[in-house]
Amino acid sequence: xxxxxxxxxxxxxxxxxxxxxxxxxxxxxxxxxxxxxxxxxxxxxxxxxxxxxxxxxxxxxxxxxxxxxxxxxxxxxxxxxxxxxxxxxxxxxxxxxxxxxxxxxxxxxxxxxxxxxxxxxxxxxxxxxxxxxxxxxxxxxxxxxxxxxxxxxxxxxxxxxxxxxxxxxxxxxxxxxxxxxxxxxxxxxxxxxxxxxxxxxxxxxxxxxxxxxxxxxxxxxxxxxxxxxxxxxxxxxxxxxxxxxxxxxxxxxxxxxxxxxxxxxxxxxxxxxxxxxxxxxxxxxxxxxxxxxxxxxxxxxxxxxxxxx
Amino acid sequence: xxxxxxxxxxxxxxxxxxxxxxxxxxxxxxxxxxxxxxxxxxxxxxxxxxxxxxxxxxxxxxxxxxxxxxxxxxxxxxxxxxxxxxxxxxxxxxxxxxxxxxxxxxxxxxxxxxxxxxxxxxxxxxxxxxxxxxxxxxxxxxxxxxxxxxxxxxxxxxxxxxxxxxxxxxxxxxxxxxxxxxxxxxxxxxxxxxxxxxxxxxxxxxxxxxxxxxxxxxxxxxxxxxxxxxxxxxxxxxxxxxxxxxxxxxxxxxxxxxxxxxxxxxxxxxxxxxxxxxxx
Numbered sequence: 001x002x003x004x005x006x007x008x009x010x011x012x013x014x015x016x017x018x019x020x021x022x023x024x025x026x027x028x029x030x031x032x033x034x035x036x037x038x039x040x041x042x043x044x045x046x047x048x049x050x051x052x053x054x055x056x057x058x059x060x061x062x063x064x065x066x067x068x069x070x071x072x073x074x075x076x077x078x079x080x081x082x083x084x085x086x087x088x089x090x091x092x093x094x095x096x097x098x099x100x101x102x103x104x105x106x107x108x109x110x111x112x113x114x115x116x117x118x119x120x121x122x123x124x125x126x127x128x129x130x131x132x133x134x135x136x137x138x139x140x141x142x143x144x145x146x147x148x149x150x151x152x153x154x155x156x157x158x159x160x161x162x163x164x165x166x167x168x169x170x171x172x173x174x175x176x177x178x179x180x181x182x183x184x185x186x187x188x189x190x191x192x193x194x195x196x197x198x199x200x201x202x203x204x205x206x207x208x209x210x211x212x213x214x215x216x217x218x219x220x221x222x223x224x225x226x227x228x229x230x231x232x233x234x235x236x237x238x239x240x241x242x243x244x245x246x247x248x249x250x251x252x253x254x255x256x257x258x259x260x261x262x263x264x265x266x267x268x269x270x271x272x273x274x275x276x277x278x279x280x281x282x283x284x285x286x287x288x289x290x291x292x293x294x295x296x297x298x299x300x301x302x303x304x305x306x307x308x309x
Numbered sequence: 310x311x312x313x314x315x316x317x318x319x320x321x322x323x324x325x326x327x328x329x330x331x332x333x334x335x336x337x338x339x340x341x342x343x344x345x346x347x348x349x350x351x352x353x354x355x356x357x358x359x360x361x362x363x364x365x366x367x368x369x370x371x372x373x374x375x376x377x378x379x380x381x382x383x384x385x386x387x388x389x390x391x392x393x394x395x396x397x398x399x400x401x402x403x404x405x406x407x408x409x410x411x412x413x414x415x416x417x418x419x420x421x422x423x424x425x426x427x428x429x430x431x432x433x434x435x436x437x438x439x440x441x442x443x444x445x446x447x448x449x450x451x452x453x454x455x456x457x458x459x460x461x462x463x464x465x466x467x468x469x470x471x472x473x474x475x476x477x478x479x480x481x482x483x484x485x486x487x488x489x490x491x492x493x494x495x496x497x498x499x500x501x502x503x504x505x506x507x508x509x510x511x512x513x514x515x516x517x518x519x520x521x522x523x524x525x526x527x528x529x530x531x532x533x534x535x536x537x538x539x540x541x542x543x544x545x546x547x548x549x550x551x552x553x554x555x556x557x558x559x560x561x562x563x564x565x566x567x568x569x570x571x572x573x574x575x576x577x578x579x580x581x582x583x584x585x586x587x588x589x
Contacts, residue, residue, distance in 0.1 A: 048405075048409050049408075049409065049582070049583075049585055050405055050408060050409065050583065051583060052583040052584060052585055053585075065585055066585045066586055067585075067586060069582075069585045070411070070413070073409055073410065073411055074411050076409070078405075078406070078409045080402075080405050080406065082402055083402050083403070083405070083406055084401040084402035084403045085403065086321070086325060086403060087325075088324075088325050088328040088329065089321070089324070089325065093324070097317055097320075097321045098406075098410060100315075100317035100320070101317045101318075101407070101410035101411060101412045102410055102411045103411055142406075145406070149411070
């Protein structure tokens with residue numbers, strides 16, 4: 001459905017995108033993860049035919065953004081990270097204008113618009129002026145706008161940015177519904193755990209380069225070689241720290257006097273980990289808890305982008 | 310034609326324009342100014358007696374003044390209406406979304422242009438009843454008025470297209486406005502001055518008047534000169550004699566402004582969206 005081949009965007013000597021290659025199957029929900037300025041919005045702008053690439057090409061449903069840009073536009077629904085609205089239009093008129101812009105007949109628009117407003121929970125705001133809506137409502141209305149021509153691909157650049165927790169949850173629920181409709185969705189977000197929950201695949205981009213791509217589980221597995229273990233004990237903390245430091249698989253031991261716990265990174269296998277716990281018990285260390293911290297997408301992102309320039 | 314009137318940008322722009330009280334206030338003040346001028350002129354001429362009479366020459370003078378007022382209106386309002394058409398969408402961050410729709414660049418540009426021209430036409434048509442006062446007193450034919458309005462329309466179209474072009478290629482509305490007003494001032498004032506300089510130099514250098522196509526060209530593209538030649542056809546002869554070029558001013562004006570309109574629309578359409586095909 002989406003194929004990006006050697007996509008490069010240069011501004012002078014600065015590479016906003018550097019030889020980006022990516023293939024996504026139809027119906028995939030792809031999360032684009034990266035710091036500010038990493039190249040996410042540049043990629044999305046090129047896919048939306050708004051920015052000319054320096055080299056390379058991208059294809060949406062087999063149509064090239066370079067040579068078939070008008071066809072690509074019909075296949076995508078694009079929601080930019082920052083967007084404005086027309087002050088003096090009402091919510092239904094706003095959608096009607098974009099519906100007409102896609103050549104949808106008036107009679108069809110009249111049926112479609114209430115359905116879309118229903119989908120994004122804005123039916124009650126149908127006759128409200130768009131500029132009077134809250135930020136979250138405007139985001140949802142913009143999402144409805146991007147769906148008006150029933151595109152196969154949705155390109156959503158930071159759709160949840162600047163929203164309060166409730167609005168973010170509402171947005172996430174709508175996106176889950178869209179996923180259920182079989183849309184191919186490309187979404188970028190800073191709220192990484194939310195991406196992990198809804199994305200089939202994620203791509204980590206840094207400095208214009210795609211540095212990791214795969215399912216959330218695959219990428220988390222890349223980091224599974226090193227686990228983060230916290231041991232809460234009763235008694236003298238220094239002795240406990242010395243004991244764990246002597247283990248060959250342990251590194252970066254940190255003490256937390258307040259919680260009376262020791263935290264360290266562990267490289268051994270699961271059996272080694274069992275043996276370590278057994279040895280600690282035999283060594284008369286009074287263990288209250290022995291737990292492994294779960295690696296979330298934020299940790300993955302921090303780990304992968306560490307040292308990448 | 311049906312396609313033009315079903316243009317989504319045109320429909321949206323007209324809707325937005327007439328929801329703003331500014332449009333109605335603009336029309337109100339324009340008509341008030343026209344009324345004050347016409348009735349003031351009539352009252353002054355008849356010396357407030359109510360029994361005085363109004364000669365056809367005076368009616369013709371009033372017609373001339375009204376025509377120049379209308380021309381001034383077109384020259385000053387058209388840039389204001391068009392020079393922000395695209396750049397303001399860019400500033401309000403609505404342009405990117407508009408450009409990802411299935412509308413062609415031509416449709417968007419024509420929608421923006423026609424909505425601005427439509428508003429100006431409304432102003433002109435709203436002023437027609439006041440304008441037509443001149444017919445009550447004679448001295449002016451409806452055909453003359455028709456031809457003047459036709460050239461007003463062409464001028465609006467050309468200056469509007471230039472405004473849209475600047476608005477497309479310049480990111481900031483304020484800079485686009487300055488560029489459009491600058492071009493308008495060049496066309497309506499500087500060209501007249503250049504014509505005077507060229508014909509003056511021409512007679513000074515050779516002692517006798519020789520042919521000056523450049524002088525004729527600058528006179529031809531000046532809207533003030535055009536209106537003068539339309540109102541009093543004798544002035545056309547004066548320009549022909551001073552430049553030794555026998556070509557109707559109105560024809561030169563029409564050709565130039567049609568070309569300017571076409572060129573500006575072409576550039577706007579080409580520059581509205583990035584050229585995805587080109588490799589940098």
